[in-house]
Amino acid sequence: xxxxxxxxxxxxxxxxxxxxxxxxxxxxxxxxxxxxxxxxxxxxxxxxxxxxxxxxxxxxxxxxxxxxxxxxxxxxxxxxxxxxxxxxxxxxxxxxxxxxxxxxxxxxxxxxxxxxxxxxxxxxxxxxxxxxxxxxxxxxxxxxxxxxxxxxxxxxxxxxxxxxxxxxxxxxxxxxxxxxxxxxxxxxxxxxxxxxxxxxxxxxxxxxxxxxxxxxxxxxxxxxxxxxxxxxxxxxxxxxxxxxxxxxxxxxxxxxxxxxxxxxxxxxxxxxxxxxxxxxxxxxxxxxxxxxxxxxxxxxxxxxxxxxxx
Amino acid sequence: xxxxxxxxxxxxxxxxxxxxxxxxxxxxxxxxxxxxxxxxxxxxxxxxxxxxxxxxxxxxxxxxxxxxxxxxxxxxxxxxxxxxxxxxxxxxxxxxxxxxxxxxxxxxxxxxxxxxxxxxxxxxxxxxxxxxxxxxxxxxxxxxxxxxxxxxxxxxxxxxxxxxxxxxxxxxxxxxxxxxxxxxxxxxxxxxxxxxxxxxxxxxxxxxxxxxxxxxxxxxxxxxxxxxxxxxxxxxxxxxxx
Numbered sequence: 001x002x003x004x005x006x007x008x009x010x011x012x013x014x015x016x017x018x019x020x021x022x023x024x025x026x027x028x029x030x031x032x033x034x035x036x037x038x039x040x041x042x043x044x045x046x047x048x049x050x051x052x053x054x055x056x057x058x059x060x061x062x063x064x065x066x067x068x069x070x071x072x073x074x075x076x077x078x079x080x081x082x083x084x085x086x087x088x089x090x091x092x093x094x095x096x097x098x099x100x101x102x103x104x105x106x107x108x109x110x111x112x113x114x115x116x117x118x119x120x121x122x123x124x125x126x127x128x129x130x131x132x133x134x135x136x137x138x139x140x141x142x143x144x145x146x147x148x149x150x151x152x153x154x155x156x157x158x159x160x161x162x163x164x165x166x167x168x169x170x171x172x173x174x175x176x177x178x179x180x181x182x183x184x185x186x187x188x189x190x191x192x193x194x195x196x197x198x199x200x201x202x203x204x205x206x207x208x209x210x211x212x213x214x215x216x217x218x219x220x221x222x223x224x225x226x227x228x229x230x231x232x233x234x235x236x237x238x239x240x241x242x243x244x245x246x247x248x249x250x251x252x253x254x255x256x257x258x259x260x261x262x263x264x265x266x267x268x269x270x271x272x273x274x275x276x277x278x279x280x281x282x283x284x285x286x287x288x289x290x291x292x293x294x295x296x297x298x299x300x301x302x303x304x305x306x307x308x309x310x
Numbered sequence: 311x312x313x314x315x316x317x318x319x320x321x322x323x324x325x326x327x328x329x330x331x332x333x334x335x336x337x338x339x340x341x342x343x344x345x346x347x348x349x350x351x352x353x354x355x356x357x358x359x360x361x362x363x364x365x366x367x368x369x370x371x372x373x374x375x376x377x378x379x380x381x382x383x384x385x386x387x388x389x390x391x392x393x394x395x396x397x398x399x400x401x402x403x404x405x406x407x408x409x410x411x412x413x414x415x416x417x418x419x420x421x422x423x424x425x426x427x428x429x430x431x432x433x434x435x436x437x438x439x440x441x442x443x444x445x446x447x448x449x450x451x452x453x454x455x456x457x458x459x460x461x462x463x464x465x466x467x468x469x470x471x472x473x474x475x476x477x478x479x480x481x482x483x484x485x486x487x488x489x490x491x492x493x494x495x496x497x498x499x500x501x502x503x504x505x506x507x508x509x510x511x512x513x514x515x516x517x518x519x520x521x522x523x524x525x526x527x528x529x530x531x532x533x534x535x536x537x538x539x540x541x542x543x544x545x546x547x548x549x550x551x552x
Contacts, residue, residue, distance in 0.1 A: 051440065052403035061403075064443045086402060092314035122402075124321035125314075134321045135362040135400030145313045173354045178311060178345070245357050 016114070016164065016232055018307055019079055019274040021299045023292070026281045027067070031074040033289050038296040041079040041113070043276050044071065046106050047086050047099070061086070061102040063109070072110060081233065081274070082106075082115040083202075089117055089153055089167070090140045093125035100160070107161060114232055114273065115157070116166035116202040119150065119193075139170050141178035142189045151196035158199050166200040166232050167193060171207035171248035175215050187222050194230040201230050203269070205261045206237035206248060206278070213246040219261055228269040236262055236299065237278040251283040254295055259302065266306040275299050311342045319346055323355070324362050325397050366399030373408030373436070374415055376483045377429040381422075389418060405440050412436065424488070427471055431484065434467030434496040434504075438544075441465025441498030447542045453534060456525035459549035460537065462518045465498040466545045468507070497543040507545075510536050514546070521549045 020040030023033070027048075034042060049067040053060050086099045103115075120139050126132040140146045150167070158165035169190060183189055190201060203226070205219075212219040236259070238252035254277065266272065277295050284292065315336045322332035323346075338346065349355050367390055371378060378386050393399055393414055401407035412433040419426040445465060452458045471484065473491035487494070495507040495515065507515070514532050527537065540546045 047402070050403075051443070052401075052406050066443055090317075092312075092317050121317055121321075124318050124325075132321065132325060132397070133400040133402060134324050135366055136324065136358060138317075138320060138324075138358075141311075141313065141316060143313065149313065173357050174349070174352075175354060178316065243357055243360060244353070247361075 016271060016273040018272065019113070020307075021296055021303055022081065022274045022276040023296060024083070024276065024278060024281075024284075025071050025075055026279075026284050027070060027074075028281055028285050029292075030289060033292065034075050034078060036293065038293055038300065039078065041081060041274055042075045043081050043083045043278075044075075044112075045083050045085055046103060047084065048281075049106075050102060052098075059098055061098045063102060063105055068106075068109060080110055080112045081276075082112045083168075083276075084115070084117045085137075087117045088121050088123045089157075090119065090121035090146065090150055091123045092121075092149065093123070093131070095153055096123070096131075100157070103161070112161075112163060114164040114166060114200075115161055116168055116233060117157075118170055119167040119190075120170045120172075137170065139172035139174065139177055139186065140189065142183040142186050143178060143180045144182050147183055147189055147192045147196060151193050151199075154193070154197040154199040158197070164200045164232055165197075166202040168202040168204050168235070169207055171204070171210040173214060173245055187225055191225075191227050194227050199230075200232045201227070202233045202235060203228075203231045203265065204235040204237070204278075205258050205265070206235060206239060206250075206254070209255065209258050209261065210239060210246050210248045219257075220264055223261070223265055223268070228265065229271055231265075231269040232271060232273050234262065234265065234269070234272055234275045235278045236275065249283075250278050250280040252279075252287060253291065254298070259298065262299070262302050263305075266302060275303060311338065311345070315342075320349070323350055324359060325400065326395075327359050327363065328395050362400070363394060366394045369401075369404070369407050370394075370399055370411045373404070373411045374429065374432055376432055377412075377415060377419075377425055380425045380428055380482060389415065392418075405436065408436050409433065423472060424482075427469060427488075428483065430467070430469045431471075431494070434469050434494075437465050437467060438496040438498050438500075438503040441544060442503070445498035445544045447499055447544070448548060450538045450541055452548060453524055453537055453541065456523065456528070458524045459521045460518060460524065460527065460541070460546050461521040461549045462515065463497060463540075463544045463547045465496075466543075467496040468512070468515050469494050469496070495545055497540070497545040499542060499544040508536075511540060511545070514540065518546060 022041040022043050023039045025042045025044045049071055050061045050063050053062055087096050089095050118137060120137045122134050122137045123131045154165050177186055179185055183192055208219050208222060236254045237250045238254050239247050239249045240251055277299055315338060319332050319336055326332060370390055370393055393411060412429055416426060416429045419429055471487040471492045473488060493507060493512055494504050496504045514536060
């Protein structure tokens with residue numbers, strides 16, 4: 001089956017069925033939240049349902065059956081999208097093949113509508129062909145080599161899973177990244193990436209807001225330069241100050257300027273399938289379902305202004 | 311600068327924050343070297359380094375919360391620094407990170423029996439909890455074969471809470487277990503992961519420091535019922551497994 005034969009795959013960048021507002025799956029939250037009608041689809045980071053097992057050759061990522069079963073029961077009936085963190089798609093020494101093998105199995109157990117990852121790298125090569133984790137995700141330089149590497153890998157992944165593959169614009173704290181004149185900057189990187197790969201974007205508005213605050217630019221001006229017809233998913237999230245930087249901490253409610261960016265961008269992005277309110281699990285538990293529901297309702301208001309209430 | 315050089319140097323600078331050897335095996339020209347040094351001197355890099363280190367500490371502290379809570383602040387910090395300065399602490403999967411850190415910690419607590427016991431307790435709990443997702447009670451039929459070899463279970467553990475005298479931790483975590491001098495066996499097949507083993511079960515565990523055949527175990531007076539019970543709980547397993 002070619003990607004174009006898949007009814008969930010947007011032919012030539014045209015519409016994907018809009019889903020509405022989504023929320024990450026967290027085992028620690030009450031299942032009722034996912035059945036409240038406020039969550040139209042669920043976003044899962046599959047690694048949270050997995051464990052890593054060291055073998056004689058390379059590490060493997062294995063799905064833990066009872067974690068998967070619990071997640072499927074909690075999210076029964078909701079469309080699923082994947083938001084991975086372990087791929088390290090930009091690592092020049094190689095991406096995480098164990099992650100892809102795990103995702104092969106995952107897709108057979110629980111098909112997903114689209115699949116996203118973070119644009120960046122978090123591993124480097126160690127001795128004897130080992131892989132070393134850096135401990136924090138780092139941004140890609142805006143170079144031709146980096147674009148070509150990420151675009152080729154993304155096209156391969158989109159072909160492998162036959163669903164749209166999205167890369168998320170990262171938050172980062174370097175005011176200037178290495179750049180080739182042919183690419184320009186990290187945002188023009190996204191244009192070059194979608195053109196070369198045929199893949200899509202997850203526009204993380206909080207990441208963009210972080211960078212705008214920390215690096216002193218206007219987020220809307222950057223939005224106007226992006227290939228918005230390639231945006232399939234949008235993230236909104238909260239953050240906090242740390243050591244003089246606004247940090248992409250996913251630790252609370254969505255700041256007002258990020259809501260305003262959502263209001264701005266939704267009418268300009270014709271192929272958005274869903275908006276997700278992102279949180280880290282520890283903070284989701286601390287924030288509580290009542291506050292989470294408030295944020296989801298706010299997101300629905302903005303979504304419905306664009307798409308109309310069901 | 312080649313992408314792999316850029317990433318290698320940046321990654322090393324974050325993983326090996328107290329080393330100056332991040333340019334090894336990497337060839338940079340003068341302009342590229344200057345760029346890297348400027349990055350390293352920047353407030354932005356220091357922020358990354360601070361975040362990376364704090365995330366590593368958070369993961370380690372979560373893994374060994376009780377053990378670290380028993381240590382004096384200076385000793386706790388010294389061990390965490392040693393762990394992170396070795397380049398460890400960056401694993402994203404919690405079990406892998408926690409197991410490695412508890413192993414590291416256990417090797418450095420030989421002169422602190424109370425803290426070592428707590429470390430063994432946290433590691434046994436971690437492993438038994440991890441094993442719950444995988445453990446399936448094996449068919450006991452192979453126990454009928456006297457040449458069948460048994461060993462300690464991959465997800466099992468035994469912790470001895472030695473009763474101390476005049477111990478400052480008498481009121482600390484799990485003080486009741488220390489006070490009672492309790493022995494606890496952890497097995498993934500037990501509903502609560504642990505139980506207080508019988509003397510025969512403890513003896514069997516000690517003998518299985520090395521794998522042994524059913525024939526040997528029975529000849530040393532261990533009962534087939536005990537073998538079957540511990541096998542069903544995952545405290546022991548057939549040697550051919552995993």
